[in-house]
Amino acid sequence: MLDRIEIELAFRGEPEEEIKAILGETGANQIEGRSQVGFTGIETVLVCFLLITQTANLVGRLARLFKKGVVVAVSADGRKVSIEKNDDIPRGSVLLVRPDRTQVTLEEPTEMQLESWLKDVVKAVWGAH
Numbered sequence: 001m002l003d004r005i006e007i008e009l010a011f012r013g014e015p016e017e018e019i020k021a022i023l024g025e026t027g028a029n030q031i032e033g034r035s036q037v038g039f040t041g042i043e044t045v046l047v048c049f050l051l052i053t054q055t056a057n058l059v060g061r062l063a064r065l066f067k068k069g070v071v072v073a074v075s076a077d078g079r080k081v082s083i084e085k086n087d088d089i090p091r092g093s094v095l096l097v098r099p100d101r102t103q104v105t106l107e108e109p110t111e112m113q114l115e116s117w118l119k120d121v122v123k124a125v126w127g128a129h
Contacts, residue, residue: 078125
C-alpha cells in the first residue's frame with residue numbers, strides 16, 4: 001500500500017491561510033497553492049501529500065469547518081485524492097467517490113469511518129494491479 005497519497009484540495013470562500021494551517025496540523029508539508037477557474041468561479045487549489053490516516057483527519061476537520069459539504073474522490077490508480085468543497089451537499093456531509101464512480105454520502109462521519117473507507121478503496125485499487 002502507498003505510504004503517502006497526493007491530496008488536491010479545491011475550495012473557495014474560505015481563508016486560504018486557515019486551510020494551510022489545518023493541512024500543516026494534519027502533517028502536510030510542501031504545500032503548493034494555485035488559483036484556477038472552477039465550475040463556480042475562481043477557486044483555490046492546494047496540493048500536498050498525506051498518509052491515509054492524516055487524510056481522514058483532514059476530511060473530518062474540513063467537513064466541520066466548511067459551511068457546505070465535502071466531496072472526496074479517489075483517482076483510478078489510487079495515488080491521488082481530490083477533496084472539494086461543494087455547495088450542493090449539506091454542511092457536515094461527505095460524498096465519497098470510488099474510482100469506479102460509485103459513491104456514498106456520510107453525514108457527520110467519524111475519522112474512523114473515513115479512514116476505513118479510504119483504506120478499503122486504496123487496498124482494492126492496489127489489489128487490482
